[in-house]
Amino acid sequence: MGKYAKYAVDTPKKNAKYPPYRVKNDPKIVKPIVQVDADTVPGAEFYAETKWILPGTKKEIKLCESHTHNFNEVLGFFGFNYDNIQDLGAEIEITIDNEKNIVDRSFSACIPAGVQHGPVIIRNIKRPIFHVSSGKASQYK
Template sequence: MEKGKYGHLIVTELKAPQFSDEYYRAYSRWAKRILWMDGNVVPGAFQMNCSWYLRPNEPHFTEAHTHNSDEIIGFFGSDPDNPYELYGEVEFWIDDEKHTITKSCLIFIPRGLRHCPLIIRRVERPIFHFNVVNESQYVAIK
């Protein structure tokens, strides 16, 4: 990729934060992280990461938490001929409400609203997932 004046703003390789080796081992059993951007990767950037969900996850991998800023979470099916079909099932909690997601969607989580667990119950085709937190780093407050 050409550098140029703005080449540093284009991220094409995974530069994830330093989580524990156990976290990465557990995550890789059911998902493939693609890219991560935050203020450490590109100074001034807010946080976004994206992954492919490939198989069901461990139920307690993503515990309930909040953030100090708004978050957008996305789940997308991988069939371009049927883009709204998730071909899987995601259990996602918003405060004390359980939501069963079977269609491609975007979820808006206002700052301070407790959300998760996020449980991947079924995967027939890879599910593209991303989240965006309007902070320079991803910080989950338990």
């Protein structure tokens, strides 16, 4: 990749630190892929984080508690069913501005800066889910 190699990330962020509202999960079920931010890419003015959420537990998985950011955040959850790519293969409960939403299809949501969101809870995982979050902030806070 040459001179642009410093802009490519191909491993999870080492020693990643998260705010207290992020819930620590079983690394066999929630598997970070990569995280782009000012720590991993020089000069990055945004962050992007990706992970796989895998079947293998009957318990619900809580990704985060209620919180806000001072930047817009994009969240995406995408199912892994080739026959119906819109089928999430799970149920996600996401609370936005104190309104509980239940989603069972692949989706993205843009959460405006300052809007409360969370908890995010995943239930009944039948197939892998690709999850991405991103925002215009050099660090996730």
